[in-house]
Amino acid sequence: MREFLKQLTTAVAWATTEPHAMQAYRQDQCLIAEAGQPLAVVRPATVGEVVAVVDLCRTHAVPLVPRGAGTGLAGGANALDGCVLLLLDAMDQILEIDQVAQSARVQPGVVNADLDKAAGEVGLWYAPDPGSRALSSIGGNVATNAGGMCCAKYGVTRDHILALTAVLGTGEVLRTGTATRKDVAGLDLKHLLIGSEGTLGVIVEATVRLRPRPQRLSTVAATFPTVQSAIDVVQAFGREFNAAATELMDRTTVCAVNAMTQMGLDEAAGAVLIAQFDGADASQQAERCAAMAEGAGAEAFATDDQDDGSALMEARRAALPSLERMGSTLLDDVCVTPHRLPALIDAIERIALSHGVTIGTFGHAADGNLHPTIVFDPADDRQRVAAAAAFDAIIAAALDLGGTATGEHGVGSLKTPYIRRQVGDVGTSLMHRIKAAFDPSGILNPGRGY
Amino acid sequence: MREFLKQLTTAVAWATTEPHAMQAYRQDQCLIAEAGQPLAVVRPATVGEVVAVVDLCRTHAVPLVPRGAGTGLAGGANALDGCVLLLLDAMDQILEIDQVAQSARVQPGVVNADLDKAAGEVGLWYAPDPGSRALSSIGGNVATNAGGMCCAKYGVTRDHILALTAVLGTGEVLRTGTATRKDVAGLDLKHLLIGSEGTLGVIVEATVRLRPRPQRLSTVAATFPTVQSAIDVVQAFGREFNAAATELMDRTTVCAVNAMTQMGLDEAAGAVLIAQFDGADASQQAERCAAMAEGAGAEAFATDDQDDGSALMEARRAALPSLERMGSTLLDDVCVTPHRLPALIDAIERIALSHGVTIGTFGHAADGNLHPTIVFDPADDRQRVAAAAAFDAIIAAALDLGGTATGEHGVGSLKTPYIRRQVGDVGTSLMHRIKAAFDPSGILNPGRGY
Structure with missing residues (x-):
């Protein structure tokens, strides 16, 4: 092992085996997924150096975990015990x-x-x-x-x-x-x-x-009495036009965003929709969307001002950090066909009630991709257990609606328990056989993804 | 083998081992690719019957060739000697x-x-x-x-x-x-x-x-002095709009289409472009495209009439059958990034001259996907050899331009010699390892595709 580490650290532009220096790279942004203790952290500067690292790990049967910017939300880049963490951030040209x-x-x-x-x-x-x-x-x-x-x-x-x-x-x-x-x-x-x-x-x-690059951008913000009414408008609008973004936040999320940003969004609303439109008819699309929202009982506001539009999108981008300030979070990433969103949101609300947890839901309405975020106190045993059960129940609800356990965040290490149910035994086994074709030694991020 | 055939023919709704009855299924539309003599042709009616056929072939190590409608252009569904041909045309619900x-x-x-x-x-x-x-x-x-x-x-x-x-x-x-x-x-x-x-x-x-379903459709037909001028217009137009189709035919193809259809396309033109536009602004797009074509020296004609539009697209759809009436054909399917089309077309014209063959070129200009079609007399040894050499040279030219040997027809059995050059040794070997993960007995269409 000593010889391995010596070869490894001389094979790349930068490397460390100091526990303190390695600490910063052990976890991605999924703080609840386990992170092991790496053997070394290496930062290659060239493809040749990456090859050298893979060859060394392969020869010595050492697991290798590639890491980009460490912003993953599923623990897919967390260290495994005894692994080499491969940083790609120096190859940035x-x-x-x-x-x-x-x-x-x-x-x-x-x-x-x-x-x-x-x-x-x-x-x-x-x-x-x-x-x-x-x-x-x-x-x-x-x-x-x-x-x-x-x-x-x-x-x-x-x-x-x-x-x-x-x-x-x-x-x-x-x-x-x-x-x-x-x-x-x-x-x-x-x-x-x-x-x-x-x-x-x-x-x-x-x-x-x-x-x-899209030339024109218009933005609509609308506060709906209910989540259902917001989704109805997204669906109806989608039959006529193709919005560039249709972002939804429920009341829990809106309150959290207000608390962090003092944006003053309407906390009495059941849901806030922030939609953007691009192209030559962006203004007309925004006006039409606002009118449809008002027809469904919303208060709506359309603007062609780029700064106002950016500020509104910032409110949406603040959703997750705002909820994270309320406690520990478990972030789901379920996705269903868009017309099943009302059923999914019903299920999430029932799960919050029956498990006695706070869930803030936001996400991409036209995609059917939601991020129900369970907020809990990690020091409270009951809440910790209830949060984990709610996380499971939300995924089960999405799968029952023909959806997926993960629309865009990935499986990582957090969601591997759900993959076999979604993909099936035949699919899971096949994925492992395909992995063996790419990585016969099984060193690349083993145990992650499937 | 007798026992195998007995089990096979009783496992499915319809089967035959009669050479005469099997003849109709031995080849797809790539008449120059070799076709072997199948052992049996089977037509399952259910997924269960397909499974039964696969299981029998696997157990007896008999190659299995799936066949859809038999319209393939690369010999991928041609029979292999001693194979079972699996027809899927009865599963048509x-x-x-x-x-x-x-x-x-x-x-x-x-x-x-x-x-x-x-x-x-x-x-x-x-x-x-x-x-x-x-x-x-x-x-x-x-x-x-x-x-x-x-x-x-x-x-x-x-x-x-x-x-x-x-x-x-x-x-x-x-x-x-x-x-x-x-x-x-x-x-x-x-x-x-x-x-x-x-x-x-x-x-x-x-x-x-x-x-x-797109509501409105407008069509432009334009006759350009040169292929280059047609491509220039497609490129310039593509920077402003997104046409639903931009179909190109060179002079050789136009003459062939006229000969078969009496459509009276302009045989003096270097190239004919037929473009279609859909959406609310289809008419305006068509007018703009026609104006740009006229600005580039073309004679252009725009119409919102659906029947006229269909008739013009029929002319394009007649390209391949028209060329096929002139002799045997070798149909390429190369694709490059659209801005490299002029270089590809230059290369094709040089190849036609240097190999002394007739090549009619048509295809999808906005995609960069062309179908240079080599027309030759199969009874003439020199022409046969020259056609094969021109076919090779066109693929080599596309690969040299960073393109692909096949944009949409597939590799089948016709283009396997080119795959290793395009995909490389690492990729080809990996494809075979992946195949083994799906098909460890190697019975599914062996030797095709890669």
């Missing part, structure tokens, strides 16, 4: 922005918002906008197939990846995908790597699709 | 159309156009429109990830598949995917099955996404 092809080639550590900023300088846009976009990096976004707010209109990370380079568990470097819009040459390895949560390979380069 | 969720659940033998017709009766649309849509079936469309004309705007078959049921090479029944818009639970087995050309599993059910 935008290698190319191709204005004509509308694509960019980037290293995995490039921060999502930095890529979008660079794209914006030439009038282009990197659309995928996870809540973490100011911090999270493209490698992690690809590994978790990150979602965001604009997905109903523009798709998720998966829909923006043209090609990938990954280091497999064998130490081989795989290049997969093309920059073309159509490609049916062989099995689609690219789509398999996307969302594989570090279990198949380490993403070391991505070619992503950029889009023309 | 639309099981459910869900108007609220905008989805349909179908058996694999449902013909694409029939599904679209049924969707249309409730105002919905099944968008993927391969040239074969009047004949080809959803199972085959999924297995080949079929493209079509509306892909640049609406995506390919992959983008319309929500969930799949497949019988693996192990005989297990895998259900994968959900009807939700987001799902990151485990490895994406659905995307791996799409485009796997019958090598991983037999698709026995698909849940597909339907869209609201």
Whole structure:
């Protein structure tokens, strides 16, 4: 082991085995998932160094946990006992922005918002906008197939990846995908790597699709008497138009946001909807949405002002941090077909009552992707048990409605207990056989994802 | 073997081992790919019968070739010597159309156009429109990830598949995917099955996404002095708008279409572009496109008449059958990023000259997906050799431009020689290891696809 550590730390630009120095990297943002004690933390600067680390771990049968920006919400990048933590944050170069092809080639550590900023300088846009976009990096976004707010209109990370380079568990470097819009040459390895949560390979380069930057943005904020009435309007509006974002917050979330931000949102409302529209007819769409909301008993406000729009979206982005200030949180990430949202929200309200817990619910209404957030006092045994039971019950309710246990956060280590129920025995077993094809030694993020 | 055949033919609703009766099923539409002599042709009526066939073939190590409607263009459904040909055309029921969720659940033998017709009766649309849509079936469309004309705007078959049921090479029944818009639970087995050309599993059910049916359709036909000028307009137009189809035909193709259809297209033109537009501003888009074409020296004609529009699209759909009347054909399916189309077309013209062959080129300009079609006399040895060399050279040119050997037709048996060059040794070897995870006995369409 001593020899292994010596080889490992000399193989990369930066490494540490100091417990104190390693502490900062042991956990992602899912603070309730267990985190082990790593053997070493390494920060390669090149693909060659990543290969060297994989080869050493493979030879010595040491688990390897890749880590992007550490903003994951499912414990997928938490350390395993005795693992090597592989930091990708030093590989942070935008290698190319191709204005004509509308694509960019980037290293995995490039921060999502930095890529979008660079794209914006030439009038282009990197659309995928996870809540973490100011911090999270493209490698992690690809590994978790990150979602965001604009997905109903523009798709998720998966829909923006043209090609990938990954280091497999064998130490081989795989290049997969093309920059073309159509490609049916062989099995689609690219789509398999996307969302594989570090279990198949380490993403070391991505070619992503950029889009023309939307020129106009209009925003609507509407306070509805009930969650149901808000969802009805989102559904009806969706039959006519395609909103760029339709973000929903229930009363618990609105109160938490007010407490943190002093935004003064209407706490008497059953739900607040913040919707954004882009394109040539953005204003008209916003006016129409506001009118429909008013017709459903809401108070609605439409604006073309960019700063007002950004401020309203900030209120929504404050939802999770605001709830986190109220206690420990257990954050669900369930997703159903949008027309089943009322049934899901009914179920969540019943679960909150029957388990005696506080649940703030917010999320992406047009996607059917909600983040019911259970707030509890970790020092109170009853609350801790009730919170865990409510977390389970929400996932069970989503699965019963034909939905998924995780729409965009991933399985990580937090949600592995639910995967077999959702995916089935045949699917789970197949996933493990596929993992063995990519990673015969089983060193890449073992036990995570499935 | 006698016992095997007895068990096989009693396991399914319909089966034959008569050479004469089997003849009709030996080949798909790629007449130049080799076709072997099957042992039996079976037509199951249920998933249980498919499982029984897979189990028998697995036990007796007999290759199994799944076949949809037989419209493939790469020999992927051609018989292998001593194989069982598995016909899916009797499993042809639309099981459910869900108007609220905008989805349909179908058996694999449902013909694409029939599904679209049924969707249309409730105002919905099944968008993927391969040239074969009047004949080809959803199972085959999924297995080949079929493209079509509306892909640049609406995506390919992959983008319309929500969930799949497949019988693996192990005989297990895998259900994968959900009807939700987001799902990151485990490895994406659905995307791996799409485009796997019958090598991983037999698709026995698909849940597909339907869209609201576009209300208005406008069409432009424009005759350009050169192919280059047509592509320039498609590129410039694409920066402003999103056309529903941008179909291109070169002069050779136009002459062939005229010869077959007496449509009287302008044979002096270097290229004919037929573009369609949908949505509320379809008319304005068409007018703008026509104006841009005229500005580039084209004669252009815009119409909102649905019948005129359909007639113009029929001219484009006649391209391949028209060229096929001129001789035997070798149909390429290369795809590059759209801005590299001029370079690809240059290369194709040079290849036609240097190899002394006739090549008619048509395809999807906004996608960068072209179908250069080499026309030759199969009785002439020199022409046969030159055609094969030109076919190779076109693929090499596309790969050199960062493109793909096949944008939408698949690899089948025709294009396997090119896969290793495009995908690389690491990718090819990985594909075979993944196949082994799905099909450890190696009975499913062996040797095809990669």
